[in-house]
Amino acid sequence: MAEYVKSATTGRDWEVVIGLEIHAQLATRTKIFSGSPTAYGAPPNSQANLVDLGYPGVLPVLNAEAVRMAIRFGLATGSTVARRSVFARKNYFYPDLPKGYQISQYEKPVVEHGSIDVLLDDGVIKTIGITRAHLEEDAGKSMHEGLGAFSGIDLNRAGTPLLEIVSEPDMRSAKEAVAYLKKIHTLVRYLEICDGNMQEGSFRCDANVSVRPVGQEKLGTRAELKNINSFRFVEKAIHFEVARQIELLESGGKVVQETRLYDSARDETRSMRSKEEANDYRYFPDPDLLPLVISDAEVEAVRASLPELPDEKAARFCRDHGLSVYDAGVLTSSRELAAYYEAVVVAAGGEPKLCANWVMGEIAGLLNRDNLEITAARVDATALVGLLRRIIDNTVSNKLAKEVLLAMWDEGRSADAVIEAKGLKQITDSGALEAVIRQVIEANPEQVAGYRGGKDKLFGFFVGQAMKASGGKANPGQLNDLLKRLLAG
Amino acid sequence: MSLHTLSIAELASGLQQKQFSATELARHFIARGEAHNGLLNAYITLTPERALADAALADARLARGEGGVLTGIPLAQKDIFCTDGIRTTCASRMLDGFVAPYDATVVERLAAAGTVLLGKTNMDEFAMGSSNETSYYGPVRNPWDTARVPGGSSGGSAAVVAARLAPVATGTDTGGSIRQPAALTGISGIKPTYGRVSRYGMIAFASSLDQAGIMAPSAEDCALLLEVMSGFDPRDSTSVDVPVPAYSKQLTPSVQGLRIGVVREFFEGGLDAANAALVKAALQVYVDQGAVLVDVSCPNMGLSVPTYYVVAPAECSSNLSRFDGVRFGHRCEQPKDLMDLYKRSRGEGFGAEVKRRIMTGTYLLSAGYYDAYYLKAQQVRQLISREFAAAFTQADVLVGPTSPTPAFPLGNQGDDPITMYLNDIYTIGANLAGLPAMSIPCGFLQGLPLGLQLIGPHFTESRLLATAHAYQQATDWHRRVPAAYV
Numbered sequence: 014m015a016e017y018v019k020s021a022t023t024g025r026d027w028e029v030v031i032g033l034e035i036h037a038q039l040a041t042r043t044k045i046f047s048g049s050p051t052a053y054g055a056p057p058n059s060q061a062n063l064v065d066l067g068y069p070g071v072l073p074v075l076n077a078e079a080v081r082m083a084i085r086f087g088l089a090t091g092s093t094v095a096r097r098s099v100f101a102r103k104n105y106f107y108p109d110l111p112k113g114y115q116i117s118q119y120e121k122p123v124v125e126h127g128s129i130d131v132l133l134d135d136g137v138i139k140t141i142g143i144t145r146a147h148l149e150e151d152a153g154k155s156m157h158e159g160l161g162a163f164s165g166i167d168l169n170r171a172g173t174p175l176l177e178i179v180s181e182p183d184m185r186s187a188k189e190a191v192a193y194l195k196k197i198h199t200l201v202r203y204l205e206i207c208d209g210n211m212q213e214g215s216f217r218c219d220a221n222v223s224v225r226p227v228g229q230e231k232l233g234t235r236a237e238l239k240n241i242n243s244f245r246f247v248e249k250a251i252h253f254e255v256a257r258q259i260e261l262l263e264s265g266g267k268v269v270q271e272t273r274l275y276d277s278a279r280d281e282t283r284s285m286r287s288k289e290e291a292n293d294y295r296y297f298p299d300p301d302l303l304p305l306v307i308s309d310a311e312v313e314a315v316r317a318s319l320p321e322l323p324d325e326k327a328a329r330f331c332r333d334h335g336l337s338v339y340d341a342g343v344l345t346s347s348r349e350l351a352a353y354y355e356a357v358v359v360a361a362g363g364e365p366k367l368c369a370n371w372v373m374g375e376i377a378g379l380l381n382r383d384n385l386e387i388t389a390a391r392v393d394a395t396a397l398v399g400l401l402r403r404i405i406d407n408t409v410s411n412k413l414a415k416e417v418l419l420a421m422w423d424e425g426r427s428a429d430a431v432i433e434a435k436g437l438k439q440i441t442d443s444g445a446l447e448a449v450i451r452q453v454i455e456a457n458p459e460q461v462a463g464y465r466g467g468k469d470k471l472f473g474f475f476v477g478q479a480m481k482a483s484g485g486k487a488n489p490g491q492l493n494d495l496l497k498r499l500l501a502g
Numbered sequence: 503m504s505l506h507t508l509s510i511a512e513l514a515s516g517l518q519q520k521q522f523s524a525t526e527l528a529r530h531f532i533a534r535g536e537a538h539n540g541l542l543n544a545y546i547t548l549t550p551e552r553a554l555a556d557a558a559l560a561d562a563r564l565a566r567g568e569g570g571v572l573t574g575i576p577l578a579q580k581d582i583f584c585t586d587g588i589r590t591t592c593a594s595r596m597l598d599g600f601v602a603p604y605d606a607t608v609v610e611r612l613a614a615a616g617t618v619l620l621g622k623t624n625m626d627e628f629a630m631g632s633s634n635e636t637s638y639y640g641p642v643r644n645p646w647d648t649a650r651v652p653g654g655s656s657g658g659s660a661a662v663v664a665a666r667l668a669p670v671a672t673g674t675d676t677g678g679s680i681r682q683p684a685a686l687t688g689i690s691g692i693k694p695t696y697g698r699v700s701r702y703g704m705i706a707f708a709s710s711l712d713q714a715g716i717m718a719p720s721a722e723d724c725a726l727l728l729e730v731m732s733g734f735d736p737r738d739s740t741s742v743d744v745p746v747p748a749y750s751k752q753l754t755p756s757v758q759g760l761r762i763g764v765v766r767e768f769f770e771g772g773l774d775a776a777n778a779a780l781v782k783a784a785l786q787v788y789v790d791q792g793a794v795l796v797d798v799s800c801p802n803m804g805l806s807v808p809t810y811y812v813v814a815p816a817e818c819s820s821n822l823s824r825f826d827g828v829r830f831g832h833r834c835e836q837p838k839d840l841m842d843l844y845k846r847s848r849g850e851g852f853g854a855e856v857k858r859r860i861m862t863g864t865y866l867l868s869a870g871y872y873d874a875y876y877l878k879a880q881q882v883r884q885l886i887s888r889e890f891a892a893a894f895t896q897a898d899v900l901v902g903p904t905s906p907t908p909a910f911p912l913g914n915q916g917d918d919p920i921t922m923y924l925n926d927i928y929t930i931g932a933n934l935a936g937l938p939a940m941s942i943p944c945g946f947l948q949g950l951p952l953g954l955q956l957i958g959p960h961f962t963e964s965r966l967l968a969t970a971h972a973y974q975q976a977t978d979w980h981r982r983v984p985a986a987y988v
Contacts, residue, residue, distance in 0.1 A: 063603065063604060066829055067824040067829070068602070068603075068604075068824075068829075068830065069584065069585045069590070069592070069597065069600070069602065069705045069706075069830070069831075070583075070590075070606060070702065070703040070704055070705045070706070070823070071600065071702070071703070072701060072702050072737060072738050072739065072740075073739065074736065074737060074738075075739065099519050102820050103820075104820050104823060104867070106823065106826060106844055108826075108828050108840065111824060111828075111829060112823060112824045113820070113822075113823020113824050113826060114820055114823055166828070166829075235951075248951050273653075293868055293869045295819075295820070295864065295867035295868060295869075295872075296867075296872075297816060297817075297820070297867055297872065298706075298878055300709035300740075300817055301709050301739060301740065302712035302740075302741060303739055
């Protein structure tokens, strides 16, 4: 069911059309056309050699690893991997572009015609088309702060390989755009072709946004939103832009095709340059590089090296573990999380649903609280299983287990050590439980009479009282059984 | 016996046999350069200290018996090749004072072979020109007549070799820049197959056409240098990984049965009758040696000049974008802002011909014009390549004149770029098709030398050099030295 935006002023329904261009920095050790390292955060220009500096006479040499990474992406998205693609020069002057042109793929990209499935909030799976993905080099960075009247240029990033992934205009809401972006983010990390770090700019996106009245077939004029570096900002930038375009159109204006910058501090988009002001990039095939020819054998070698992809993994979790589509989706959202979950299931020797609940619930909560990645979880899979075993064998209740986990997480002790030290062991001794229940019955004669007189609802009252009296340690199932028997008199 | 009249092989033998040392040889050529460069202006930079240091190393190697054929051989490098620690100007104000922090592959290989660097030769600015008059450092004079041009763009290299200021010099050839000046100064010059010699460190003019080569009095000299310069270079993606034959060992003097294709179109139209007669006379030399002349046709050869003047400016407009005043090269004084920095740095740094080509190329690549010009030119390029390929089914080598006229007076064609561009009418085809081609001296018109051009299929440098060598066994045009430089 399509999601429309209702105009606040006219009540009219508008359809939003979004396409994304994602720039994923490829996780190669060296740059796409030179041997300089690509590591982030080095002192300015310490990772720029003569090729990166665009010195007279130097020439580019293509990094084969970047090509393999592009092929991985192509195969993982069911795309066509072009057996012959061409590097072109995109010509424009800018200080952070040393050669005066960017080497990119234009007419003939290495990857074309793919798609990925995105699971939306309402449980619907939507297929988003991938028009193309092409290899190109990143530019450097201009620095304007702390240099007085001068601007500085840091060319460490210049020549870092990028895979630009261009979607079809298939998304119809900001939420869909975010879901797609997250899915690509998950995928590139599964494929180990990009570290996905949005803060460092290794995964960033531009959004092409337009609106059209519901029912209109022709696409509206789009604006290209730049500089979006978080999932949240994608959503906010699109929301702002959609509202701006609707307001503009409804007040008799026209959307102009332009590039707009998203300003996260002000939560607004601002015009950068119009189509008329846009550079004429004078693309032409780069005569310094031969066409990129990829053999079937190379493609098959890459195919053989592909890991289990998120969708395949999720399907397996549903099929073999009996998880819901939603749970499987959450657990496979990162390769590391899925690996953690699987390690828990293996160590526990089953109980996938219990394992999934704990990983997605308590573990995810604590990671979130401490702002940690799953790989840095303070309770590893084996330790967590130590706790789950005590739930399964009734040593602790589910409720107390959460307290145990907290102690394990903060103090780094095993489940058994925490249970022992805190005396949280569940009371399963019938004699002891009976004694507790008898005390409760004696202390509450009126309620006992009421219950015996037919007020079944009072049973909950007794469970609560008895559990409280046991310090929360009573085995709930056993407690229920005993209470029923003893209250029956 | 004068050291500067010896061939490379003779110099090598003299060095090996200790008839003279590399240092003595270097001093001889340093002295000649210093004596004659003032008039000829063939060197932009003379490097006597470097030459003596190289020579000392060469002498040490020779003394240990480690030297090769080229150990101690002095040479001049065209100032388009980057040389570590020695300025590389490309004859442009833009790079006046630019010192590259690395050696071009050609420089590296020749140095590793033990050659001695005498200096960096003058050229047309960024190799754009056919007369050497576009150089920021002023024109080079032709040693045969100092009121005339030496041709271009490798005019300085041609002049130093013709005047025997160096036994050999490197050149580059994008549309005839080795062959035309070789012809106009009476020396031999070979532009090998595109991809044969690495372009790494050679400042780019038109990347898909640029090719380094060598200029020397004889084909034999060229062979000795070319076999060292050539070969695959992983730093140049367009260099080709094909084994390099020992060219100098394949100089069989026999052309018995060789099919020489006389390209009909080269002799039609504007070719001067006297020039044509010289070429025909050269062909007779081959016939006398047992070669067979075959009439061949490349009907679209006439399109090569307009095709070239689309492809070359288009590529140059992009290649020269890196000269922006930001990281190296000329920067204007006190730029107001970024745009001012770009405009004035480039406006001041580039000469008129370079600007003309950048502007032409920028226009040709613009949205809406690309298909009509660049794409069309690439299609014509394919067509010309196919015509050459067809001609090579009938002939082993193709021949024709190298240039339409002998050396013309300085300043004569300065205002008319089209006339200047037509100087390369016979040479451009080989660049468009990536074919090896060479020019050898074949006689004189009114005291000025002219050249015979030989073109071969891809990677047939051995055949071209051997064919040229056979001619030079029967003639002595290549041994002629202008009177003032004997």
